[in-house]
Amino acid sequence: MPSLSHQVMANPRVSSIDGKLAEEFAVPCHVDEVKEKMAAFASLHAAAGRRVVLITSGGTKVPLESRTVRFLDNFSSGRRGASSAEYFMDSGYAVIFLHRHRSLYPYTRVFSTINMLDALMFRGEEEASSGEVVVNQQVLPNIAKALKRYQEVKEGNLLLPIEFSTLSEYLHLLKAAAQALSAIGPMAMFYLAAAVSDFYIPASEMPEHKIQSSNGPLQLSLNMVPKILSPLVKDWAPQAFVISFKLETDASILLDKARRALDTYRHQAVVANVLDSRRGYVVVVTPETQAELIISEEDAKNEVEIEERIVSNLTSAHDKFITQQGG
């Protein structure tokens, strides 16, 4: 790759991630098309003075076979990403929603936990033959509000959904997004809420066919996924406002890990949370500050969500960041 030789000289560590991405993670065939779409979306909104946030959401699928039957996955319903997207749009942002196929989608939380068929009924009793199907708003009291907002957002072209399933797709699409958004400088925020695998099996070591159980117990040897936050912050979108997420099950190591991530990658903030309490408590950690965001019982009763607090905290910080950059 002669066109990369200068970069290779300048920053061998980062370029080796680029090389690894190209070699060991299959490039999705539509990546260039998606990149153009994202760039057009970003410049359109930036020209109108609107900030753009790239939200990643959901878990990544790590295939164990190239014709995939088995895979590794990460716990994530996509609830935090979907909910945050709504609050960002309420705050005037345009949203690129890079999400796992079939993970939660903005404005669908109101019916995500029920079978939609239980919320539908024929108009007029005993009138199945009339054929008109309506939503039973006793089952789904918030559907009209959600639908209205969804339609406004669509009309205003405020939401650009992009799907991934595998880790490879996620990595390449995130890189494309970062390069696409670099054009709008500090107006771009990255809100990296997806639950990304730390481990993978390189294509070269992957069996083609389904692993046979008749061969006995399974030994898996997984490589470490390159830390893509590093080239994202340094090379791909160096002027952007970048937020990563840290989820642990052990609260005692959480803040230390968050601080170490900030030291290593030099981005703007880490949203730190513990699996069991993630809907009621997070800490937003920046190089200088540490803000605890809490949902009290009272808040929960009033259906206040922690994502509203997280987004409010980060949009304020993004304000200051843009001012400091002289943007």
Added chain:
Amino acid sequence: MPSLSHQVMANPRVSSIDGKLAEEFAVPCHVDEVKEKMAAFASLHAAAGRRVVLITSGGTKVPLESRTVRFLDNFSSGRRGASSAEYFMDSGYAVIFLHRHRSLYPYTRVFSTINMLDALMFRGEEEASSGEVVVNQQVLPNIAKALKRYQEVKEGNLLLPIEFSTLSEYLHLLKAAAQALSAIGPMAMFYLAAAVSDFYIPASEMPEHKIQSSNGPLQLSLNMVPKILSPLVKDWAPQAFVISFKLETDASILLDKARRALDTYRHQAVVANVLDSRRGYVVVVTPETQAELIISEEDAKNEVEIEERIVSNLTSAHDKFITQQGG
């Protein structure tokens, strides 16, 4: 467990599976309650002369940590199970639908591939304020038919849905189902379409907390899941009509593996299919026969589904089976 001692003497291999189930796979706390529900459902329908099929559907989750962030999974949308459930109910069966949480549910296929919000609209144009939300049947032309059938099925109490997420839940609930259905003898069919993991990490070898990527590459050592088909056929529901599924990516080994499964477990049939062609071609293998079921281009155009053919083949075979048993 003194109450098991007789069984241990009589059949050590099978009982060792029972023991393994109890020791290495966490028992879901609601298993007894679910078992009673299934037994009541089965005897109610059998008393009315109705056959009962237990359908398993979707993939199983295999946790890598006890506070689970990462897990192994098997490819499966649950489409085959959900679709088959509909055809079984059309054929007069009552259905226990043991399915992975959030996998496809009967009668929801019509809207499973779209965002439901794109199929909803306010009644009357520009009348968001009126607040009545209706389904746009230009987007979802089959919704009225599906809803009508869903409501009939609910009214007739023909469908008992039971959810699992993890492999442990699946194994214990399947055992409970088999024991619950044994009371109705040959009137019960087991249609084991779920994509069940062949490998797992025993609770005793599982770390409590999220595996740290800072410890370097990951070596996983997975045990083999006990072959639950063996005690199911021999001990738990010995009179039932049992169908297992075999999915491979390599067509050349498929039929041989299906025949070997029949030899080993002595059940009634294997539905054999290859990942890439599974919606257009399956082979139903029995000890004496081998039936190829095919969806032609013409069939596909007419929206004929292969599950209709599979269910038709198996309900006929179940007829004969019941007659032979003198049932």
